[in-house]
Amino acid sequence: MNTAEQTLFLLKTRGPQTAQQLAALLDLTSMGARRQLESWQDKGMVTYEDVADKPGRPARRWLLTEAGHARFPDRHAELTLQLIDQVRTLFGDAGLEKLISSREAASERDYRQHMAGSRTLQERVQALVQARSGEGYMAELEQQEDGSLLLIENHCPICAAARQCQKFCRSELDVFQRVLGPDCSVGRVEHLLGGARRCVYVIKTL
Structure with missing residues (x-):
């Protein structure tokens, strides 16, 4: 499984993640993780939500779109x-x-x-x-x-x-x-x- 596919797999199995969280899981820099996410976003596979779960700047969490979930299809x-x-x-x-x-x-x-x-x-x-x-x-x-x-x-x-x-x-x-x-x-x-x-x-x- 290449890095791009691993990015989708982690969002599927772990739910919404920040770029920093994904970077740690994929052994990438934050910039590298963001490039993966933005590439999938351009293809309509991921989106993001800004969540203010603590004081300060909201955290941007990335998650699969319906099309992203569909890459893990139902059997027949x-x-x-x-x-x-x-x-x-x-x-x-x-x-x-x-x-x-x-x-x-x-x-x-x-x-x-x-x-x-x-x-x-x-x-x-x-x-x-x-x-x-x-x-x-x-x-x-x-x-x-x-x-x-x-x-x-x-x-x-x-x-x-x-x-x-x-x-x-x-x-x-x-x-x-x-x-x-x-x-x-x-x-x-x-x-x-x-x-x-x-x-x-x-x-x-x-």
Whole structure:
């Protein structure tokens, strides 16, 4: 991945950043980072907002535009939407529910295979993160000071399908709870479809 692509990737995975923050992450000068950002701005991939979060001069934070987010595309989005419409037309909502349930069962089997041999909750979550990353979710794990774990998904490769039928999102949350086990709780605290830039799940030991 070249420096230009890394710039977009960091804005995707870390959210809005100043040129100085990006410079440190990319091992560039501030001027070098600004040149990368301005080049992407000329192409319509990034924009900026000036945020006065402390006294003095506002901080300029750079973020992806809709076109920038689209460089990380949904998997076969158009075909997926057509298939959802066709299933609903041919078999009704009951047929669509069966489709979602079938996908749910297949995902659950796959995640359980990834977790084979995982003993602790953190090991299970890490295995789930690896599985989700393999599916294109750009997933990562963060441990909080209170001991809870955050499963962060910086991209949704089925976003088009989820917008068309939000039961896909409900399905994923249910699967996470089942595969991680009854000794923890799983809740969604950030939701892409709710306007957030990513999906985040908090996982706590019971």
